[in-house]
Amino acid sequence: MEALAERLSHLDAHVHGAIRVVAFYDTLMRRRVDLPALARASAGLAECVAGVRLHGTGRVIRFSPDGGDASASTASASSTAPITLDEEEIGTVWLERPGPPSPLDDVLLDRLAIAAAAVVERYGPARTTMADPALVELAISSDNDEAARARALRLLGFPADLPVHVVAVRSRLPLDRIGGLICPARPVKAAQLADVGVILATTVDPARFPPGVRAGIGAAESPDRSWREARTALRFTTSRQPVVHHAGLGALGLLAQVPKDIARDNADVAAIARIAENAEDLATLDAYCATGSLRRAADLLHLHHSSVARRLEQIAKTLGVELTEPTGLVRARLALTAWRLLDD
Structure with missing residues (x-):
């Protein structure tokens, strides 16, 4: 590479500079740098702010030429290039040169984009949501x-x-x-x-x-x-x-921490298991526990409130609690929740 650069330098100073840029990024890729190190090195080489953004994460990496993190501030890009992986654009790289673009900015951005794609492919993040x-x-x-x-x-x-x-x-x-x-x-x-x-x-x-x-x-x-x-x-x-x-x-x-054998032996939970043998009764109790109101439970079930009242009367006898009282409703809610946890 150095011999080639030396021969080309006699032909065109721009080509010589481009070869040096290519060699610079080849060295970074051999060293397996991450995206922040890549952006920092690019800013130093370009002598202006350089940035990298990945579309999938929204993450912006931006460094000033002195090596400082500049991600907290923003400025207009003087030139940009897409980061492409497997023929899909996954991000953008850019330079923020205050004056006119340098003749080598296009070459620098092209190599920065290629290097950034290689880093993403090697270390992630992958473009897809599914992961290893x-x-x-x-x-x-x-x-x-x-x-x-x-x-x-x-x-x-x-x-x-x-x-x-x-x-x-x-x-x-x-x-x-x-x-x-x-x-x-x-x-x-x-x-x-x-x-x-x-x-x-x-x-x-x-x-x-x-x-x-x-x-x-x-x-x-x-x-x-x-x-x-x-x-x-x-x-x-x-x-x-x-x-x-x-x-x-x-x-x-806290109910999730109760051992299943202890929960299963509890009288209220055992009563819920008996009620669950009738799907209508279970649905009625669930609706009543969710609403705390006979009429709202009837609305959820699309039934007349008198029909729900008759069901709840039978359910209360099975549970051995008075569902219309606050303590009875709390017991029913806890028992119903504990019974459901037995299935997991």
Whole structure:
């Protein structure tokens, strides 16, 4: 390469400069630098601010020529180039030269774009929402140390300065579709682990889950704890409440810690099991527990309130509680929830 550059330098100074730019980026790629190091080196070479942005994550990396991080401020790009991987544009690189463009800016940006694509291909983030299950498991496992977890998240494409929420999902819909809906235009990855789908996302919009999806959303900042919370919240989902945020469970979350054999032997829970043998009675009790009102329960069930009242009278006898009293309603709600948790 150096011999070729020397011969070409006698022919054209521009060609000589272009060869040196190419050699510069070849060296960076051999050293397997990451995107911030690539942007920092480019800014030093161009002697102006250089930036990299990935469409899939929205992450902006921007450095000044002195090597300082300039991502907090913005300015107009003097020249840009697309980052292309597998014939798809995945991002943009640019220079912010205050004066007229340099004759070598196009060459520099072309090589920067090629190098950035190589970094993304090697380290992530991948363009697709679906991720390697092994990496996702590393990110959410409580058995790993923080260094291993941070590396897994980096390989999945999550910037260190963004929170990661974990969602546990059961659905027949593709996980990548669900992930794209609940976290549009932001970093999101998904994988299937055993019988539960896992979605890692920087933001989660509960209102955007499509019909037919059961989802539990973790609240903790640490991905491993958020995963435990998400699985717990998933256990509390019902057809009436298909999406549950762990933060909204409050003290109800304690029911998930009760051993199943103890819950099964409880008299109220055993009574719910008997009531569940009749689908109409179970639906009636569910509606009444959800509303706390006989008339509103009747509206949900599309029945006359007198019919619901007769059913509730029989249900109350089976439970051995007075459902019209606050204490009886609380007991019924807790027993119904505990009985549902037995199936998970």
